[in-house]
Amino acid sequence: MYTLRLGHLYPDLMNLYGDRGNVIALERRCRWRGIRLEIVPLGLGDELDPEAFDLLFMGGGQDREQRAIFRDLHKRKGDALREAVRRGVVVLAICGAFQLLGHYYRTHQGDTIPGLGIFDAWTEAGPRRMIGNVVARMAIADLNFTLVGFENHSGRTYLGPGCRPLARVLVGYGNNGEDGTEGAVYENAVGTYLHGSLLPKNPQLADYLLGKALSRRYPGARLSPLDDRLEQLAHRVMVQRCMSDGRARSWSR
């Protein structure tokens, strides 16, 4: 029986938009395949061993909570997190966590909050919140599927040449509402603005991440297929609805 370990960073502080659903999805999709997924909470004060985990997850938080973890993230976990990414550990960072993994966040007042610099990306506070449903098409080679989710952010994130976008937006704003990119990929680290939760409704992305983690720990091992009819139906219903809403919007413009 295979065993994988997932480190959940700041589970009770960075959990704003049902982000725990991503961890639930990974755990269930492992269990249904007979893979044991050990989930280790990594809170304030806990050390992060870059060797110990196959997957790392961090959700979004409110400003107050992001301030509360800021020192701990930089002082205790930053180097280990960078090291883990270098070694190919699978990382998923949502919304606020995605921003914290870039170079910096520049606030309305012009203050610069440094990030971990894992993604060659930076974020600037924008004039209005970008809120709504999102449909995007995966931009990673060989992956031809759509993502559905919900975004709610005022930060605009821009990508440098050192990382690639995760997806291209079909409906919604994405990273900044300007260049059509959504999220970022560097090595096996993925950042994105999408919640909803993301992975339960996008089982192909969940399996892409799990497959990476599994084959890294157990070379040659592959994920067995699951019955995803319910998930695919939920996915399809939202894609159709958003695309027809999107068309209606562009006509009325």
Next chain:
Amino acid sequence: MGGAVAHAPEIGGRTRSGFAEAWVPGTLEVQKLLRLCFAIILAKLIARLCRALGRAGSTLPGRVALRIAPGLIETLAQQARRGTVVVTGTNGKTTTATMLATILRSAGYRVVHNREGANLLRGLASTLCRAAGVNGRLHADVVVMEVDEATVPQAIVRLRPMAVVVTNFFRDQLDRYGELERTVGLVAEGIARLNARSCAVLCADDPLVAELSRWVPCRLIFFGVETRPWVPREMPHAADAKYCRQCDAPYRYEFLVYGHLGSYLCPRCGHRRPRPDVRLARFEPVGASGCHLEMRANGRSVAVRLKVPGAYNAYNALAACAAALSMGIHEEHIIRGLESFRGAFGRMEAVRVGGRRVLLALVKNPAGFNEVISALVRGADSGTIGLVVAINDRQADGTDVSWLWDVDFERLTQVAHRIQLLVTSGTRAHDMAVRLKYAGMDPARIQPIPGLGQAIRAALDAVEPDSLLYLLCSYTAMLQARRALERMKAVGRIWEDQ
């Protein structure tokens, strides 16, 4: 346009003081009086038209009336002889306000109250226009208004309440309100504008509410739970205030009632729950549908048998009791009022449809949904249940349904063997079905039926005669479900557990 929902249009540049304070019917300028009367008449006509078309008519009349007479809320509300009470907070607004209105009525007061929960400015205006005479007079002793958190600053300026009750703060509709801290900030802004003769009635057990005391410029009453030992409970996964408001260290809880409500203490800086003035001294559930409560304040004691279940309803009763005491209402009226309370609009309403027992409950955020699941899991000993969960994502529900993943649905698996039927419905029927699958329910038994009327009919047909059918609905789904049940000739509130 979507983002404008929570904000009332600022009409004209009128300073509020001139219009509101100088108003005495005799001296009012004729033009203003005519405008007011015209607005009221028009609102009444529109309300009648809405009802004829089968709509609630709780917001449109007020919206139109405010266009014509922007100052009508202050002009009408300030005619209430004893004044106005505002009830706000994330959960329990409707129930607390309805309980308070029931208490005040049993004390003989004439009460105007927005019972359907239309709690933006236009909803308040609709309620006042419906109660007012076409001559611009409002014959009322007390106005009780539940008010949306984001509307609190404007509502306090216009209503000039004699009391404001704040129940709790939980994450709710993040797409609309933004982060919880912003909501708390808005309520604080409103509280700071209370006048010196008012009274703030705050929940001591919620660190986010208790913190509002810093802004209170007037009399302050805390309510909270003090029965011990409280049944020990685990913190839900998506708790909103686990960390000290002053120094960010994790709170230690002496006891936890539900969500993040309880007796908290910061081991690092000593910040702790303020001592409640109105205390819940006893709480005993009675079956699945009621509880015994005893509340104490200043040596006075109020013991009641409540006909609604759950710790969250105990808090609602405590809040209503604290508000009533602050107004000098006698214990006897509080007891009579609370004992005659049978549930608020769409909140755990029990009905019978064609011989089937149906329990309709509003679910709109993780904290409330977790408590409904608690009641369902505890109440399930008696027999099999059918479950319809209807989630819409319209503006009034919140367009983001991510919060479903913050609800601890995994607890439903404890009673999976008693769940005879599992239907998901609403515009997000499929999201809800996926959530239940990942909570560990058998996917083969989950039926997504987006049309709510169809879902209810299918459930009523399939459910066994002695089963209890739970209908758990987001806000607009609840309104749809009520209309569907009315069409099916549901008999309201006759069934009771014992």
